[in-house]
Amino acid sequence: MRVQFVLSEIGVGLRRNLTMTFAVVISVALSLALTGGALLANKQVSSMKGYWYDKVEVTIYMCNKADAATTPNCAKGAVTADQKAQILSDLKKLPVVKKVYYESEQGAYKNYKEQFKGTPLVNSITPDQMEQNYRVKLKDPTKFAVVASAFNGRPGVQSVVDQRKVLQNLFDLLNGMTRVAYVVLAFMLTVAMLLIVNTVRVSAFSRRRETGIMRLVGASSFYIQMPFIMEAAFAGLVGAGLACIMLLGGRYFLIDNGLDLQEKIPLVSFLGWGPVIQVLPLVLLIGVAMPALAAFVALRRYLKV
Amino acid sequence: MIRFDSVTKTYPKQNRPALRDVSLEIEKGEFVFLVGSSGSGKSTFLRLILREERTDTGMVHVLGKDLSRLSNWKVPHMRRQLGTVFQDFRLLPNKTVAENVAFALEVIGKPRGTIRKTVPEVLDLVGLAGKEDRMPGELSGGEQQRVAIARAFVNRPMLLIADEPTGNLDPQTSVGIMRLLDRINRTGTTVVMATHDQNIVDQMRKRVIELEKGRLVRDQSRGVYGYQH
Numbered sequence: 001m002r003v004q005f006v007l008s009e010i011g012v013g014l015r016r017n018l019t020m021t022f023a024v025v026i027s028v029a030l031s032l033a034l035t036g037g038a039l040l041a042n043k044q045v046s047s048m049k050g051y052w053y054d055k056v057e058v059t060i061y062m063c064n065k066a067d068a069a070t071t072p073n074c075a076k077g078a079v080t081a082d083q084k085a086q087i088l089s090d091l092k093k094l095p096v097v098k099k100v101y102y103e104s105e106q107g108a109y110k111n112y113k114e115q116f117k118g119t120p121l122v123n124s125i126t127p128d129q130m131e132q133n134y135r136v137k138l139k140d141p142t143k144f145a146v147v148a149s150a151f152n153g154r155p156g157v158q159s160v161v162d163q164r165k166v167l168q169n170l171f172d173l174l175n176g177m178t179r180v181a182y183v184v185l186a187f188m189l190t191v192a193m194l195l196i197v198n199t200v201r202v203s204a205f206s207r208r209r210e211t212g213i214m215r216l217v218g219a220s221s222f223y224i225q226m227p228f229i230m231e232a233a234f235a236g237l238v239g240a241g242l243a244c245i246m247l248l249g250g251r252y253f254l255i256d257n258g259l260d261l262q263e264k265i266p267l268v269s270f271l272g273w274g275p276v277i278q279v280l281p282l283v284l285l286i287g288v289a290m291p292a293l294a295a296f297v298a299l300r301r302y303l304k305v
Numbered sequence: 306m307i308r309f310d311s312v313t314k315t316y317p318k319q320n321r322p323a324l325r326d327v328s329l330e331i332e333k334g335e336f337v338f339l340v341g342s343s344g345s346g347k348s349t350f351l352r353l354i355l356r357e358e359r360t361d362t363g364m365v366h367v368l369g370k371d372l373s374r375l376s377n378w379k380v381p382h383m384r385r386q387l388g389t390v391f392q393d394f395r396l397l398p399n400k401t402v403a404e405n406v407a408f409a410l411e412v413i414g415k416p417r418g419t420i421r422k423t424v425p426e427v428l429d430l431v432g433l434a435g436k437e438d439r440m441p442g443e444l445s446g447g448e449q450q451r452v453a454i455a456r457a458f459v460n461r462p463m464l465l466i467a468d469e470p471t472g473n474l475d476p477q478t479s480v481g482i483m484r485l486l487d488r489i490n491r492t493g494t495t496v497v498m499a500t501h502d503q504n505i506v507d508q509m510r511k512r513v514i515e516l517e518k519g520r521l522v523r524d525q526s527r528g529v530y531g532y533q534h
Contacts, residue, residue, distance in 0.1 A: 005411050213395055216355075217456070218385035219412035221378070 009227040010234060013203050020199040021235050024291065027195055028239025031188035032287050033246040036279045038181040040247070043275050045174050048115075056101065056135040058147045060087065061158040064105065064131050074158055079132065083156035091134060096146050099137040105130040131158055189290075192239075196294040199235075200228050204299065225299045232295035233288045240287020244280045251276050306464060306495045307331040307354060312363035314349055323349040325519040326363070331497065333463070336490045338506050339499040340530060341516035347499040350516065351468055354497070355389065356380050368463060385413055388457030388465040388494075392472035394449045396441040402452050403428065403437035409456045423459055431455040431485055447478035451485065458489055465489060467498040471505060479505060503530035 014021050062084065063074030091100050103111075108130040116122050136147060144162045151160050204211065214224045255261050255270045308330045315322040324346045331337055339347050352358045353365050356372045365372045368386055375383060396405050403424050410420045428434055431451040441449050450470055457465060467486065471479035483505055490496045500506060506513060506529060513528030514521065 209395070210397060213397065213408065214412045215381075216384065216389050216395070217409040217412060217460070218381045218383070218387075220381045223412055223414070 006227055006230070010230050013207065013227060013231045014234065016206060017199055017203050017231075020195070020202060021231075024192065024195050024199055024232070024235040025239040025242065027188060027192040028236050028287055028291065029242035029246065031185055031192050032240050032243035032283045033250075034181055034185045034188060035286065036243060036247045036283045037250065038178050038185060039279055039282075040251075040271060040276060041174055041178045041181070044271050045171055045178075047271065049171070057138045057141045057163050058136040058144055059161045059163055060091075060134045060136065060147070060151055061131040061161065062087070062133060062156050063158045064128065066129055067131070067158050071158055073153060074156075076155065079156035083154075084132070087134065087151065087154065087156065090150070091136060091147075094146065094150065096138050096140060096143045097136055098139045101135040101137075103133050103135055105132055108133065193290070193294045196232050196235075196291045197298040200232055200295045200298040203228055203231065225296070228299055229292050229295045232291035236287045236289075236291030237284070239291075240284045243283050243287065247276055247279065247283070306333045306335070306368065307497070308364075308366040309353075310364040310366075312353065312360050312365060314353065314358060314361050322361075322519050324353070324516075327516075327519075327521045328363075329514065329521060329524060331495065333495055334490070334493055336487070336496045336509070336511040337498070338509070338511055338513045338528070338530075339497060339516070340501070340506060340513055344518075345516040346519040347516055348468065349519075351466055351497070351499060354464075354466060355387065356383060381413075385460060386463050388454075388460065388462040390450070390453050390457050390465065390467040390470045392469040394441070394446075394453045394473075396449060396452055396456075398441055401438050401440055402433060402444070405441065405452055406456045406459050409459055413460075427455045427459045430458070430488075432481075445478070446474050447481055450474065450478075450482055454482070454485060454489070458494070462494060464495045464497070467496065469500055469502075470498065471500065471502050476504060483509065506530040 062079040063071065063077070065078045067074035068077045088100065088102075091097055105127055109125075109127040112125065112130065113122055138144070138147070148160045148162070151157050211224050251271070251273070253259060261270060309327050312324055312327045313322050314324040327346075327350070339350060341347050349358065353360060353372070354367055356367075356375065360373060368383070370383060372383075397408060400408060406424045406427060407420050410423070425434070425437065428437060431454050433448065433451050433455065436444070436448065441452065444452070450473075454470075465486070470486070471482050474482060479502060486496055486498065487509070510527045510529070512526045513523065513530070515523035515525075
């Protein structure tokens with residue numbers, strides 16, 4: 001295989017088709033930036049949900065020593081072992097309850113640290129400020145009131161919290177945006193694919209003289225098709241590179257600088273550079289493989305043996 | 306070298322077959338003229354040999370291979386053993402003479418050293434020594450056809466297919482091209498040439514195969530262009 005020969009053919013092809021190549025690069029860049037953005041938004045949501053969010057609907061926090069001073073419910077001090085046992089057995093008797101998890105102060109502290117890693121909140125709390133709690137999974141997630149009315153105000157119970165209420169709206173918003181992104185993404189990808197198919201077709205047509213002669217002298221179809229596939233892959237790679245820059249720039253301007261969300265919403269642990277960088281190889285891979293595949297399919301139709 | 310066994314070929318959406326029950330055999334080292342009016346099936350005959358088309362019924366053997374059983378990915382390899390020359394030369398206008406010939410070797414992955422050695426040799430053989438760096442546009446028709454023949458022959462094929470190679474050339478130049486093809490034939494290469502050129506056929510006195518409306522109507526050794534019954 002003559003590498004130099006193939007490379008010069010690719011260069012010729014891309015230059016001849018400059019406007020089309022440009023269109024391919026832009027559309028691949030935009031659709032891949034959207035892909036990466038949607039993936040990252042998903043990661044952000046799941047990191048914000050913390051350990052319990054998808055597992056339970058209700059949390060019953062029990063009094064600890066510190067609560068005695070601050071919460072009227074806990075005036076009698078920390079929850080006792082008897083009270084805990086009573087709460088647990090009553091919970092299990094409720095027909096709406098599906099499953100009950102117990103979380104100790106230490107466990108709660110660990111999950112808390114994990115969830116708010118990198119925010120100012122992490123250092124503001126010590127393990128003895130955490131409360132033992134029961135995490136309750138309901139058969140019907142909407143039946144929060146049943147549990148709340150049964151346990152609110154009970155001795156040893158500090159509060160009953162509807163887990164979903166706190167962040168559900170934000171998650172709905174983020175999920176909605178992700179879904180919109182996926183729809184736009186699907187269109188963008190289709191446009192990108194069609195552009196690639198068309199570019200390859202024009203390219204194959206403008207070089208039909210060369211490919212005709214290649215066929216004549218017995219060049220393998222792989223050899224004939226490869227310059228076209230490499231062209232598409234190369235344009236895709238440039239587009240994917242742009243998408244990577246957009247993603248990195250996006251995180252930089254949204255979270256650290258510019259919009260500066262980290263500063264404005266300190267309670268949320270935003271994604272660090274790590275997850276963004278982890279997405280990049282995937283973006284590059286799709287950016288190369290997808291146009292190459294589209295070119296290959298297009299050539300099946302336009303270059304016969 | 307080439308064997309047709311009751312070959313019939315009909316193109317889609319055509320009532321009349323382009324070739325109808327054609328059987329013949331061409332031996333190694335032969336020089337064969339293929340004659341017949343336009344639409345008689347000459348091109349189809351050549352396209353079947355090149356495996357650009359497949360037969361409907363019947364078998365085509367080329368270089369000992371049954372082309373109907375040859376899978377697509379093996380076709381390029383088969384074509385490397387053939388040389389092809391056309392009326393319209395089919396040169397790349399933006400490459401020099403030497404590059405045009407080298408192209409045929411590059412695209413089948415021949416090493417650079419081989420290319421550097423064989424290209425001048427074959428250009429010398431076709432009488433184009435010293436014109437390696439000219440562009441096709443600067444050459445006369447006859448010279449361009451010599452480049453095309455050099456490209457077809459650079460691989461030392463067993464079989465050379467020529468589709469009206471003198472169709473665009475004046476009689477004087479055509480004679481030169483025919484001398485060249487004859488010389489190539491004398492090296493042992495089988496030559497099959499479709500032509501309308503009566504003078505050439507009559508002068509060369511080689512085997513003549515005539516097609517008419519897809520049928521083989523004449524197969525004559527040391528034949529002439531017209532009917533000779």
